[in-house]
Amino acid sequence: MTSTTEPALRPTKSRDGLRGLSVIAIFAAAVCALPMIAVGLAAFGGGTDTVRHLIDTVLGEYTRTTLALVLLVxxxxxxxxxxxxxxxxxxxxxxxxxxxxxxxxxxxxxxxxxxxxxxxxxxxxxxxxxxxxxxxxxxxxxxxxxxxxxxxxxxxxxxxxxxxxxxxxxxxxxxxxxxxxxxxxxxxxxxxxxxxxxxxxxxxxxxxxxxxxxxxxxxxxxxxxxxxxxxxxxxxxxxxxxxxxxxxxxxxxxxxxxxxxxxxxxxxxxxxxxxxxxxxxxxxxxxxxxxxxxxxxxxxxxxxxxxxxxxxxxxxxxxxxxxxxGSEQNLLSPRYLGFIRNSLTLAGIAAVVTVSAAVAVGFFQRLRPGRVSRSTGYIARLGYAVPGGVIAVGLMVPFAMFDNALDAWMRSTFDISTGLLVTGSIWLLIAAYMVRFLAAALGAYEGGQAMVHANMDAAARSLGQTPVGTLRRVHLPILAPSLLTALLIVFVDVMKELPATLIMRPFNFDTLAVQAYRLASDERLDGAAVPSLVIVAMGLLPVILICRQVGRGK
CATH class of the missing domain: 1.10.3720.10 (MetI-like)
Known part of the structure; x- marks a missing residue:
């Protein structure tokens, strides 16, 4: 009896779309793991001379100040x-x-x-x-x-x-x-x-x-x-x-x-x-x-x-x-409009990509509980513990090697220079943002997913819905508020992120955060206040949502 009813309730993987969702989830986890692997390989592959020099010069000071800062905060x-x-x-x-x-x-x-x-x-x-x-x-x-x-x-x-x-x-x-x-x-x-x-x-x-x-x-x-x-x-x-x-x-x-x-x-x-x-x-x-x-x-x-x-x-x-x-900065000037456009472009694309990856990872864990899905979720969350500068170095090292190798091969074979095909684009920066903030998006998604009872999945499947159809027609409408919160959180975090943006941004592609940092580094604090205020205004969006939840907390 089980053999006759099971095929009707469980379509093959090639038809239910779960295989594609699993690939997306595992790929997102692999991207999150790449910076950590690349940093380890680059560090151990560089020999011990640099390590000795760091130990003799700055490593002790970096350790003391970092630990002191952690303790005080x-x-x-x-x-x-x-x-x-x-x-x-x-x-x-x-x-x-x-x-x-x-x-x-x-x-x-x-x-x-x-x-x-x-x-x-x-x-x-x-x-x-x-x-x-x-x-x-x-x-x-x-x-x-x-x-x-x-x-x-x-x-x-x-x-x-x-x-x-x-x-x-x-x-x-x-x-x-x-x-x-x-x-x-x-x-x-x-x-x-x-x-x-x-x-x-x-x-x-x-x-x-x-x-x-x-x-x-x-x-x-x-x-x-x-x-x-x-x-x-x-x-x-x-x-x-x-x-x-x-x-x-x-x-x-x-x-x-x-x-x-x-x-x-x-x-x-x-x-x-x-x-x-x-x-x-x-x-x-x-x-x-x-x-x-x-x-x-x-x-x-x-x-x-x-x-x-x-x-x-x-x-x-x-x-x-x-x-x-009192500054001479004009938010309506073409230069500042470019900063705003670049910031919104990066934050918008990164928010959509990151939340989409969070949905894939979260839904994969729900439908295929096991060692692979648990490992995928754990690796996806590690990015939040990795500073933006580490992620930037971990992604720049392997992809810079790839760009240089591809350019050398294209020059020798076709006499064409491909230049910085990956590291010169915004997509590697988008990947860094996804690694950094996927844990935050995953937390917001899973918080909403707890409201979707398992019986809803069973009812949808009994009505002929595939797993992807269940996600699209049942889960996503219910999870719309949680997904909106996740989008806003990632959007604002990207607007504020500085180290990864400084290291990985394409040439002449500055954001509000970079402009504020540059002006402040030149001691032009009045000018730095203008982009800083815009960043703060953007940051108020998710905070207002949090404040509403706090107000309803009792």
Missing amino acids: SLGTFCIGVGAAWLVTMTRFTGARLLEVALVLPLAFPAYVLAYAYTNVLDHPGIVQTTLRDVMGWGPRDYWFPDIRSLGGAALMLTLVLYPYVYLLARAAFLQQSGTTFLAARALGKSPWAAFFKVSLPLARPAIAAGVLLAVMETIADFGTVAYFGVQTFATGIYTAWFSLFDRTGAAQLALCLLSFALLLAMLERMQRGRAKYHDPARQAQQMAPIELTGWNAIFAQVLCGVPVLFGAVLPVFVLFSMGL
Whole structure:
């Protein structure tokens, strides 16, 4: 009986289109794995002379500054994200509802944009120090002022834009906790702070650790902020070795060091998520009523939650807008319209390609669960842990060799030069974006896919739909909001991405991010404010969606 009914329910692979979907998914995973393989081969194939030179000169400094930056950003994002999440979730004070949503806004800002704004305000010729000298009558050497262009300054900029990762995950964890356990600790004589540290914080630890690790991954991938502040990290070292020293082997070996660190972090995140078996026995109990704060306690909570929003979103927008008004940059000029067109072209194509790859990988995992599909999904997610500079080096090395070999063969055979057929186009850059942001798109897709019950697949198949037909007629209409969110997230991330764009962009194909970086590198901060504001405006689109979800979270 099984043999007669099975063919009707399971069409052959050649007809149901699943083979083509599987090929797309495996190809996307292979592209994600290529940069890591290429970096390893290029690093080990370059000999040990460059390695020794790196160890004797810059490797120690790169390691120390990168680790120090990671430590400072981890501590800062943990304190701000967890503290703010606890206050807006478990207490009530004037303005809590507004701050609950506003705390997400700094996520729209690239860290290097904040670096430009605060350098204009806090540097020696900035308004703060100028006013201080005028009021106090001091000379340039009569006082000490913290240097914004320092390791601490870079850590502060990154903390201000990355704490929302910790805030969002910690807030979700606190909302899911029952108030019974917390109240039991209070009944046993624990103070509110003691109950928070001994009960609520341990229960939320897996979510908080995941948020901190996301912030750390973004920190080691950052290039614009540390390069502008002159902080020597692995990210700046890769760019310097590639463009300034023209040392491809050195760049590959530095990229391998950074890649190893990033993959270690990815493994730690996966291990802590797998071992997190926290169980709240009162999960189904009534949620705890928020604690009403009044007087100085309410003011203290308002300040703690308002300061990150003020310095992470409100003040930078005001400063950038003031700087832009005094610049000579014209957004409507043909040159700037070209920057905008290039940015929108790259971001639009990359978003469509990345989300399409995410759909293929996610649907392949759903229909063919097994070792191959699991491996495909795992490799596809690794790209998020790999900095843009590493991806750029990993793709440029093999495809530059391919371009040179093809050009040499065409010259010798047909006396025709093909030039940079692959590395001179935007498609290799699109591939780098896909590798970098496929994990984000896959997360958004799988979040929506959880709403599609397996019975829907069975019903569609019993009505004669092939797997691809089921995807097109059942899954995609239901997943439209999730796919739109994934498109917006990838679109904005591409708009902000700097290191991969700097290394891989075709000749004379500049974007808003590249223009902002170039102007800031020339100390033309007023001019850099104009493209920076456009990038921030684009970044507000997915943040508004996130804010709407936060507002509905209760």
